[in-house]
Amino acid sequence: MQRIGVFICWCGSNIAATVDVEKVAEVIKSEPGVVYSANYQYMCSENGQQLIKQAIKEHNLTGIVVGACSPRMHEATFRKAAEAAGLNPYMVEIANIREHCSWIHKDMDEATEKAVILVRTAIAKVKLNAPLTAGESPVVKRALVIGGGIAGIQAALDIADAGFEVDIVEKNATIGGRMAQIDKTFPTLDCSACILTPKMVDCAQHEKIDILSYSEVEDVKGFVGNFSVTIRRKARYVDETKCTGCKICMEKCPSKKGLNTFNMGLNTRPAIHIPFAQAIPNVAVIDAEQCIKFKTGKCGICQKFCGVGAIDYEQKDSFIERQYGAIVVATGFKPIELTAFNEYGYADNKDVITSLELERLMNAAGPTNGVLLRPSDGQHPKVITFIQCVGSRDTSGCGKPYCSKICCMYTAKHAMLIREKYPDTEVHVFYIDVRTPGKNYDEFYRRAVEQYGVDYIKGMVGKVYNENGKLMVQGSNLIDNEQITIESDLVVLAAAIEPEPSVRKIATLLTASIDTNNFLTESHAKLRPVESPTAGVYLAGVCQGPKDIPETVSQASACAAKVIGLLAKDKLKTNPCVATPDETMCNGCSQCANVCAYGAITYVEKEFRLGGGKTEIRRVASVNPAVCQGCGACTVTCPSGAMDLKGFSSKQIMSEVDAICKK
Amino acid sequence: MKDVELKMLERAKALLESGEVARVIGWKKGDFCHDPSPASFESVEELDSFVYDYFCGANLSKYLIQMSKKEGKTAVFLKPCDSYSFNQLVKEHRIKRENVYVIAVECLGKLDIEKIKAKGVSFVTGVEVQDKEVKVTTPYGEEVLSKPDVVLTKCATCNKTHQVKDEEIILHERPERDVNRFEEVEKLEAMTEDERFAYWRAQLSKCIRCNACRNVCPACSCVKCVFDNPASGIAAKANDDKFEEQLFHIIRAFHVAGRCTDCGECSRVCPQNIPLHLLNRKFIKDIDGLYGEYQAGETDEGKTPLTSYTEGDAEPNDVFKGEAK
Numbered sequence: 001m002q003r004i005g006v007f008i009c010w011c012g013s014n015i016a017a018t019v020d021v022e023k024v025a026e027v028i029k030s031e032p033g034v035v036y037s038a039n040y041q042y043m044c045s046e047n048g049q050q051l052i053k054q055a056i057k058e059h060n061l062t063g064i065v066v067g068a069c070s071p072r073m074h075e076a077t078f079r080k081a082a083e084a085a086g087l088n089p090y091m092v093e094i095a096n097i098r099e100h101c102s103w104i105h106k107d108m109d110e111a112t113e114k115a116v117i118l119v120r121t122a123i124a125k126v127k128l129n130a131p132l133t134a135g136e137s138p139v140v141k142r143a144l145v146i147g148g149g150i151a152g153i154q155a156a157l158d159i160a161d162a163g164f165e166v167d168i169v170e171k172n173a174t175i176g177g178r179m180a181q182i183d184k185t186f187p188t189l190d191c192s193a194c195i196l197t198p199k200m201v202d203c204a205q206h207e208k209i210d211i212l213s214y215s216e217v218e219d220v221k222g223f224v225g226n227f228s229v230t231i232r233r234k235a236r237y238v239d240e241t242k243c244t245g246c247k248i249c250m251e252k253c254p255s256k257k258g259l260n261t262f263n264m265g266l267n268t269r270p271a272i273h274i275p276f277a278q279a280i281p282n283v284a285v286i287d288a289e290q291c292i293k294f295k296t297g298k299c300g301i302c303q304k305f306c307g308v309g310a311i312d313y314e315q316k317d318s319f320i321e322r323q324y325g326a327i328v329v330a331t332g333f334k335p336i337e338l339t340a341f342n343e344y345g346y347a348d349n350k351d352v353i354t355s356l357e358l359e360r361l362m363n364a365a366g367p368t369n370g371v372l373l374r375p376s377d378g379q380h381p382k383v384i385t386f387i388q389c390v391g392s393r394d395t396s397g398c399g400k401p402y403c404s405k406i407c408c409m410y411t412a413k414h415a416m417l418i419r420e421k422y423p424d425t426e427v428h429v430f431y432i433d434v435r436t437p438g439k440n441y442d443e444f445y446r447r448a449v450e451q452y453g454v455d456y457i458k459g460m461v462g463k464v465y466n467e468n469g470k471l472m473v474q475g476s477n478l479i480d481n482e483q484i485t486i487e488s489d490l491v492v493l494a495a496a497i498e499p500e501p502s503v504r505k506i507a508t509l510l511t512a513s514i515d516t517n518n519f520l521t522e523s524h525a526k527l528r529p530v531e532s533p534t535a536g537v538y539l540a541g542v543c544q545g546p547k548d549i550p551e552t553v554s555q556a557s558a559c560a561a562k563v564i565g566l567l568a569k570d571k572l573k574t575n576p577c578v579a580t581p582d583e584t585m586c587n588g589c590s591q592c593a594n595v596c597a598y599g600a601i602t603y604v605e606k607e608f609r610l611g612g613g614k615t616e617i618r619r620v621a622s623v624n625p626a627v628c629q630g631c632g633a634c635t636v637t638c639p640s641g642a643m644d645l646k647g648f649s650s651k652q653i654m655s656e657v658d659a660i661c662k663k
Numbered sequence: 664m665k666d667v668e669l670k671m672l673e674r675a676k677a678l679l680e681s682g683e684v685a686r687v688i689g690w691k692k693g694d695f696c697h698d699p700s701p702a703s704f705e706s707v708e709e710l711d712s713f714v715y716d717y718f719c720g721a722n723l724s725k726y727l728i729q730m731s732k733k734e735g736k737t738a739v740f741l742k743p744c745d746s747y748s749f750n751q752l753v754k755e756h757r758i759k760r761e762n763v764y765v766i767a768v769e770c771l772g773k774l775d776i777e778k779i780k781a782k783g784v785s786f787v788t789g790v791e792v793q794d795k796e797v798k799v800t801t802p803y804g805e806e807v808l809s810k811p812d813v814v815l816t817k818c819a820t821c822n823k824t825h826q827v828k829d830e831e832i833i834l835h836e837r838p839e840r841d842v843n844r845f846e847e848v849e850k851l852e853a854m855t856e857d858e859r860f861a862y863w864r865a866q867l868s869k870c871i872r873c874n875a876c877r878n879v880c881p882a883c884s885c886v887k888c889v890f891d892n893p894a895s896g897i898a899a900k901a902n903d904d905k906f907e908e909q910l911f912h913i914i915r916a917f918h919v920a921g922r923c924t925d926c927g928e929c930s931r932v933c934p935q936n937i938p939l940h941l942l943n944r945k946f947i948k949d950i951d952g953l954y955g956e957y958q959a960g961e962t963d964e965g966k967t968p969l970t971s972y973t974e975g976d977a978e979p980n981d982v983f984k985g986e987a988k
Binding site: 504654 | 732755756757884885886887888889892894895896897918919966967970971972974
């Protein structure tokens, strides 16, 4: 006979203000199987837990239901309490009467009625619960970092310094990411490359770090502690082990008209190239779409001149499979496409550029060797107008609803640097708000205004048009309440940033959740900000939300701390809520294996008795409980209903539905 | 047709005589000319009752689930439409492929005796088919009917071709036909919700739950069917509704979605003439629209749209709204 105990939590006034907790506890007393029902101010408190433990012992409870907050908050707490009182922790069910009830209702009668139904539903389920025991799984002591920007580099270095192996998978030919493209960094104005490249070199030289550049994650299987990842090593047509980075091929290559993506397409580069001087690895790559050899079959000049015979036109994409205990996603960002913002004339005017393009124009290794010249005619621009929030904080649907966070500061930086280097240049900045929270940030912005005389205009720009070779920036000045037009030589757009689009595929492979703006979702916005809801997957940098370099580096180190904490363990407790087939009903049709994201299902041939002394060999599914993550995809795919999930059996779920529908 | 039948018989005899196969699955003569039934022939003598004519509409592939487990090889005659069911069953590991000898046979569309009777022609003793004409012999004389009027519903919109590879084929490539098998589905889609509900209510309330549709369906071949399993909790739900038997057919359609090859056997065997195949065709049409053209059973391997993921897959929201990409 089942002996169920029910514990209704007030959660202070969070639940009790909307739900009549005493009434819920009273009504539930008459439910069949319920032998004890209580309510208390804070069930999660030491006293509340004590109440549960005592009731389990005194009333010989076989299962308990706690009507409280989301199981994400305190399921573990109550399971531990039950276990301490001698009850199997999986004989505990949570009825979420806070998030699912009190927080979303106003009327007390309605909310109370619903709370009763939710508790009744949990009772229906717990009656069918069976005691479960967690198993153990080993931890592979190696981490994967996806993305080799500053976030990935920092995370990899910290993990490797703790003594664990790390692989960095970078889709480009070199690590470094966006930070490598930036000229100076706020608020200290130190040279970006000067602080980044030593870290890149550290990565390359670290005996625990393996850099897989020009590679992409192709497939991910497994689970926390035991991921199996297939990595595509894209054909770079240059043998990485032979190339010395001498650049003779770049000199000799006759096809020099490729857009230099590192310089944001502002100049050209040869088909065979090393992206920039400090690239890691310092190995060339051939752009097959541009290369004459690939297009016509003739040429082969780089191969002729390569002193070490590193050029290999026959190279094909190759695949490697490696095991990891933890995965850090650090896929970064890109500025948004500006096609939806015709009013700024970006597509039509060479001298309307983005801020990232300006970074390259101001960088000593950039297309103009660091001299600020406008792209159209190579002249010094005398009047420069910056436009902030291009596509950020945009509720029109053309851009992004969020604040890109870094633009206010880098625009102040650009304005200041230009005024410093070319004092005869007039600099205007159109802004909606200037946002400078951060250590020494507001002081930095004030220096731009007060010390460098940058003209900040509060207001938005309506349009930018070309008139007699001048860029006319028409906007409003809200402080003076007037429409103004500024005749400019160069217009710089602070384009919103968005997550690197490839993150969608990676999120899918990792079953990591993603929000409407393609930012990866953290497990808890405040308390677990660097963990993905998928166990063993961690988030660093802009893939999780807009942030600047200091924040990115902090987050990357936080990720590393989490990864180290995980890899330091030898074994992890596994979730006992795994799928299990009823072999007598299994067709062996493989549909469950097809939908299993973790590769947990295999097939075995088994002999079955048919009656009358006859037997039959059948192919039946077999689940590896150490690999199964209990997602339940197989159970709903199985046509005969042979597959079921422990702790969430079809029967339990149907009985919950029945309990909800019962009048 | 007669020459095809003779060739089949010849092959069946040779295979049994040589011992290459232990049995041949084909069709056996019935009491009348229009009711041949599927049969297993284990000796040359038994082949005396072998038949292959315009009434051999039954799909033989499902029998192979059990037959291929037996000792010795099983030869089977598959019509083009049956070959899809065969492939699908091989793909689902239900048929032991190595134990089967497939002979692909000609089909120019099979006749529906019910449709002939509906034309007022009874006591049929024989038929002869020439192009678009069916000459029906009865004790009262001959009647000439238009073939498209009296073929099985599943044959009316069929343009299936043989999909079984590396096997014996008994003659003929049938010219490809320009047919739209979704015409009826489109008509249903054009209805208002209320009209459609009324339509299916009228159709499904004719059901007598004889289970013939399930028993004949090659996709419905579970070791233990959920409707026969009291523990599944589904059997009761299939009956528990004022809209009689609606859930049985709807649950069944969901269970075979993505796996149904559109062989049309469900509607062929339904004694109440419920157009059950339209439920499955609606799924096929939706899958085509949401995930790209897909024909179950075209091959005996590879991924299926409902149990695999690609980046180009429709978003759940599109599926919900029923928007094809």
